[in-house]
Amino acid sequence: MTNISANTFTLGLVQMRCEAEPAANLERTLSAIHRAARNGAQIICLQELFRSSYFCQRQDPSLFDLAETIPGPTTERLALAARETGAVIAASLFERRTAGVYHNTAVVFDADGRMCGLYRKMHIPDDPLYFEKYYFTPGDTGFRVFDTRYGRVGVLVCWDQWFPEAARLTALQGAEVLLYPTAIGWHPSEKAEYGAAQREAWTLMQRSHAIANGVYVAAVNRIGHEGSADGGLQFWGSSFVCDPFGVILGQSSEEGEEVLVVPCDRRRLEDVRRNWPFLRDRRIDAYGDLTRRWIQ
Amino acid sequence: MTNISANTFTLGLVQMRCEAEPAANLERTLSAIHRAARNGAQIICLQELFRSSYFCQRQDPSLFDLAETIPGPTTERLALAARETGAVIAASLFERRTAGVYHNTAVVFDADGRMCGLYRKMHIPDDPLYFEKYYFTPGDTGFRVFDTRYGRVGVLVCWDQWFPEAARLTALQGAEVLLYPTAIGWHPSEKAEYGAAQREAWTLMQRSHAIANGVYVAAVNRIGHEGSADGGLQFWGSSFVCDPFGVILGQSSEEGEEVLVVPCDRRRLEDVRRNWPFLRDRRIDAYGDLTRRWIQ
Numbered sequence: 001m002t003n004i005s006a007n008t009f010t011l012g013l014v015q016m017r018c019e020a021e022p023a024a025n026l027e028r029t030l031s032a033i034h035r036a037a038r039n040g041a042q043i044i045c046l047q048e049l050f051r052s053s054y055f056c057q058r059q060d061p062s063l064f065d066l067a068e069t070i071p072g073p074t075t076e077r078l079a080l081a082a083r084e085t086g087a088v089i090a091a092s093l094f095e096r097r098t099a100g101v102y103h104n105t106a107v108v109f110d111a112d113g114r115m116c117g118l119y120r121k122m123h124i125p126d127d128p129l130y131f132e133k134y135y136f137t138p139g140d141t142g143f144r145v146f147d148t149r150y151g152r153v154g155v156l157v158c159w160d161q162w163f164p165e166a167a168r169l170t171a172l173q174g175a176e177v178l179l180y181p182t183a184i185g186w187h188p189s190e191k192a193e194y195g196a197a198q199r200e201a202w203t204l205m206q207r208s209h210a211i212a213n214g215v216y217v218a219a220v221n222r223i224g225h226e227g228s229a230d231g232g233l234q235f236w237g238s239s240f241v242c243d244p245f246g247v248i249l250g251q252s253s254e255e256g257e258e259v260l261v262v263p264c265d266r267r268r269l270e271d272v273r274r275n276w277p278f279l280r281d282r283r284i285d286a287y288g289d290l291t292r293r294w295i296q
Numbered sequence: 297m298t299n300i301s302a303n304t305f306t307l308g309l310v311q312m313r314c315e316a317e318p319a320a321n322l323e324r325t326l327s328a329i330h331r332a333a334r335n336g337a338q339i340i341c342l343q344e345l346f347r348s349s350y351f352c353q354r355q356d357p358s359l360f361d362l363a364e365t366i367p368g369p370t371t372e373r374l375a376l377a378a379r380e381t382g383a384v385i386a387a388s389l390f391e392r393r394t395a396g397v398y399h400n401t402a403v404v405f406d407a408d409g410r411m412c413g414l415y416r417k418m419h420i421p422d423d424p425l426y427f428e429k430y431y432f433t434p435g436d437t438g439f440r441v442f443d444t445r446y447g448r449v450g451v452l453v454c455w456d457q458w459f460p461e462a463a464r465l466t467a468l469q470g471a472e473v474l475l476y477p478t479a480i481g482w483h484p485s486e487k488a489e490y491g492a493a494q495r496e497a498w499t500l501m502q503r504s505h506a507i508a509n510g511v512y513v514a515a516v517n518r519i520g521h522e523g524s525a526d527g528g529l530q531f532w533g534s535s536f537v538c539d540p541f542g543v544i545l546g547q548s549s550e551e552g553e554e555v556l557v558v559p560c561d562r563r564r565l566e567d568v569r570r571n572w573p574f575l576r577d578r579r580i581d582a583y584g585d586l587t588r589r590w591i592q
């Protein structure tokens with residue numbers, strides 16, 4: 001156990017490969033949660049939809065069977081893991097809210113196992129091999145923060161990371177860290193030409209949220225190839241934590257299963273916001289049109 | 297003259313050192329505008345407050361003498377330069393609107409010399425050696441675009457570059473490129489410890505606007521040390537253009553006077569927005585609180 005104080009909170013990011021069998025993924029994830037906690041992690045973030053393969057590569061109504069209620073069997077196990085480890089856990093689940101209403105949902109458990117609440121992914125992608133609009137009703141929670149034993153945590157999910165509005169609205173509620181469970185990878189046929197630029201853009205956008213808002217940011221992505229052998233998706237891992245000025249404090253590899261543990265200093269957050277006082281200068285009188293689709 | 301077509305527009309960025317004498321800076325800038333146009337630039341962007349040293353390092357009422365009306369003597373010269381070169385010019389001026397109301401204002405001239413309009417810097421910084429709130433009344437223009445012979449251009453100014461809202465509101469009006477006249481530098485005493493991270497954050501934020509909005513971005517910064525020999529500011533140049541996925545297409549050096557000419561392909565903009573359709577998925581129903589200062 002690392003030495004902690006009120007000035008710090010320590011993040012743990014669980015980057016894994018997913019197998020076909022949800023039960024196996026859950027067990028391996030629970031094991032990784034315990035390992036992260038033993039290494040000092042106080043706030044542990046799992047990758048998007050960690051319980052299953054990234055099933056959105058195809059549209060198949062039988063795949064809705066993967067969804068679970070919240071609370072449900074998986075949240076029970078996660079709550080127990082939080083209580084056992086004394087760590088906060090942010091987990092991404094495929095939620096069955098009712099027949100015909102499913103969400104891509106993040107659940108936060110406090111260190112005593114209590115469920116703090118949930119956030120339903122607000123921005124839903126839909127692109128070749130990412131057919132999420134088929135599976136996920138867009139969230140109706142709005143953007144949220146959760147008060148936990150180790151700090152005020154904002155959780156957003158994957159595609160949300162491309163939208164500065166999501167980061168801003170979460171940070172304005174006092175989030176000290178934005179957590180992004182993620183499942184993003186390359187189309188293997190594109191990797192040679194576009195791969196570097198795509199991963200760079202992904203990292204850069206999230207670092208920009210840290211800077212614009214003066215918050216820590218953590219992104220947790222899966223690894224491994226999933227889908228057809230001549231296509232599919234190659235998930236690029238590269239989970240990372242950056243500080244409130246966008247400086248990367250730790251990053252996992254592109255291909256390895258890793259538990260990344262990164263201490264974060266609240267004094268750094270205070271210091272960055274004093275020296276780069278963007279929140280002071282926002283022109284809130286002039287932002288009304290951000291609720292428009294297009295301005296002509 | 298480079299070969300042009302309707303599929304491209306070519307940016308020209310004029311990065312310079314400023315002298316004490318405004319007349320000399322104006323003449324050297326006009327000469328650089330002609331040079332940029334000869335090299336194929338169609339839309340030329342000048343650095344922030346190109347006519348003078350960065351006077352905001354101290355608060356001195358006599359420095360308001362540097363301001364000019366718009367239109368005024370400098371805009372006349374710039375309009376003539378636009379007409380002579382057939383290039384669009386975006387210029388940053390210290391505007392005297394009336395006694396006691398001064399602005400940090402960008403003016404856009406079309407290729408025939410007509411003034412398209414102006415934008416008054418909306419976000420005003422105020423930090424050690426950047427005492428801008430003393431000089432500049434915050435803009436009341438809102439965020440704007442300008443239709444020119446070579447494309448629809450958005451102009452924002454320096455501190456605006458840290459605010460995703462400004463980029464978004466300009467892009468939503470159809471800007472193909474966001475131009476950022478800039479004056480940013482290091483406190484020499486901080487450069488060794490923080491310099492790299494500061495310049496990296498500055499570049500990164502603007503690249504993030506390109507990605508989030510699918511637009512080209514150009515930032516034009518001055519070079520040189522200004523102010524007291526044992527302090528002052530070391531402007532870091534590094535003017536650059538990036539494409540709608542944040543890829544840097546050209547960048548000037550940290551210390552040299554340079555005219556950077558970069559062709560931009562509209563088909564790239566179309567292509568990026570098809571493949572990364574963020575504008576499709578904005579949750580405009582959930583962004584209302586962006587007009588709040590803080591949410592508790």
